[in-house]
Amino acid sequence: MAALLSASAIALVLALACLAVAPGHGALQVGFYKGKCNSTDVEATVRSIVAARFARDRSIVPALLRLQFHDCFVKGCDASILLEGRGSEKTANPNLSVRGYDLVDQVKSALESKCPGVVSCADIIVIATRDAAGGGKQYTYTVQTGRRDGTVSLASDAVRNLPGDSFSAAQAIAAFRAKGLSTSDLILLLGAHTVGVTHCSFVLNRLYNYNGSGKPDPAMDPALVSFLRSRCPQKSTANSVIALDQATPAVVDTGYYKQILAKRGVLKVDQNIASAASTNATVKALANGGLSFPALFGKAMVKMGAVQVLTGSQGQIRKSCRFVNK
């Protein structure tokens, strides 16, 4: 008995020791930078820069939401999307319309002037995104920090990891599961399509020649088809932009879910999560308020912000978000 007890006690001690040294999600914490940047309040500094930008350009909200998603899904939330260079992530096709890099640079230089080499670019993305999404106040949430920056950025990783605009619900669920995110996380995070725009090139097929049929996608409301056709002429080379949420495109709200239930999803993937049996009930609950989007969206953003993070002594704190330290 005594031998048994001591064997299990040893196993417990070993397990605890492993937990203590294992780098990973557990190392992120709320308020990591408190007291670490001389007298500067890091999160307040980010907040004021984002607020100033938001006041003159509300499109910073979708820009940053997408930036965080595209960072976290490729090698984790390590700011690898910010790195310059031939063949880096930002040169990959799905990233060509990603925006917000200048805002991150602005925050980084403000913080470097207060405490050089302390605040990671990966954390700046996450804090600034929260503050932008919270532009409407209601959607604010507490973020965890303590991420470090990666040193590798490959376009091929972006192409491999970022989900496609026409993914079925099952394909999208699988892509999120591969990052440790659930079906509910997918539905909540796709709710970010409540703001921002897409290019006509992503919907031409749905408007004019769905799957080679010569007809529009029957899953799209015919009134929306004709409106979007006027914005996206078939032969035009302009590749204009159209709102992802056709009802309230500039506000973070549940309008997106109501729209997709009314067959007014713009991207095929958006429409797919409204119709698939595996996702339809959650979409309905978010649309009718049975589930609270503001609270749950914040939780899902925090969860996405913890995907494959570098912490402790991993990676580095870049001096410039665009380049690995020399």
Ligand code: HEM
């Ligand atoms: C299955 C998952 C997803 C797919 C396939 C997808 C696809 C797309 C596509 C094709 C666009 C339009 C790009 C363009 O026309 O240039 C877009 C825009 C956008 N996406 Fe997603 N997305 C997904 C998930 C997410 C997530 C998880 C977020 C954030 C949490 C997000 C945030 C946004 C935002 C805010 C925009 C508008 C960007 C702007 O106005 O500049 N997306 N997405």
